[in-house]
Amino acid sequence: MAEPIRVVVTGAAGQIAYSLLYMIARGEVFGKEQSLILHLLDIPPMAGVLEGVVMELADCALPLLRKVVPTTDPLEGFKDVSAAFLVGAMPRKEGMERKDLLSANVKIFKVQGEALDKVAKKDVKVLVVGNPANTNALVCANYAPSIPRENFSAMTRLDQNRAAAQIASKFGAPISNVSNLIIWGNHSSTQYPDASHGKILIDNEWKNIVDAVGDNSYLEGPFVETVQKRGAAVISARKMSSAMSAAKAACDHMHDWWHGTAPGQFVSMGVFSDGSYGSPKDEEFIYEAKSKNILGNSVEKFSSVKLDLTGKELQEENKEAMSVLDSN
């Protein structure tokens, strides 16, 4: 059994964390041989709820979980952590766009960036889940200059999982038979779910999804729209935003980042743009991380129009975030 690593989950008294903490503590992210010290960070009014979460984690009797540190102090929460799940932020309600959360949430990521900078391990992997996730990740990284920018990523894995589920259900195939779908751009309704490099296993043979579907109007129309609007559809049905699926996606994201992916397989995560594919350089979290070597530097015309749209939205969000922070 490896020496314990410290892992922090922020928003630890909230909905997503309620599923996420259990999955992490069971070993689904860092492995069944990796013991853990879990840091649970929330805000002072939630201290009582945190106590209940600590009790439940103890009562789960999980062998990998060595210690739990509940706290409302970011400097204690981020101390010596190797991995950080930044979930704590306000969720949107029905009728809102995720960017409507910007003024309420962006300040949280400034404070947490500063705390990470001071006390986290310098090779900490930081996953931002709280919305608007891409812009919050950018802000967090900006306030943690001593940690490399590549160590910050924003979650678009839920969108990838949603896209895979759509394709699997179209073919009546198991989800494990679908791979290499890409989510480009912002985790928002401008995101571009792209099936053009995707593969599906049919009759023991991996086929290109575009060929297997044989209907571009579906892949460029209802498929894209369903994934773009899935978060809103869940809110409309549940009256609360997605939580179980978000927690699973956060585990998938960190798992693949921590351990790497199988050869030839790629996954989506928001990372800093280096200007590839015509994305705005050095500014935004825009394209999925692992694709570059596989895809080269060109994208199809349809894709490039979509990328342009989501890239512009990220630039606008970035500007708005800076003006919120400047006015404080």
Ligand SMILES: NC(=O)c1ccc[n+]([C@@H]2O[C@H](COP(=O)([O-])OP(=O)(O)OC[C@H]3O[C@@H](n4cnc5c(N)ncnc54)[C@H](O)[C@@H]3O)[C@@H](O)[C@H]2O)c1
């Ligand atoms: N990227 C994605 O795919 C994705 C998916 C689902 C939800 N989300 C986002 O995740 C966030 C959390 O969602 P939820 O359903 O768990 O919300 P929730 O309201 O149930 O929980 C949020 C928790 O964060 C805490 N919190 C607020 N400010 C904090 C701070 N400064 N430090 C630490 N904790 C703080 C709150 O007290 C609360 O306990 C929302 O912004 C939501 O929109 C993102």
Ligand SMILES: O=C(O)C[C@H](O)C(=O)O
């Ligand atoms: O849609 C939301 O506001 C929550 C989350 O980002 C989601 O995609 O489900």
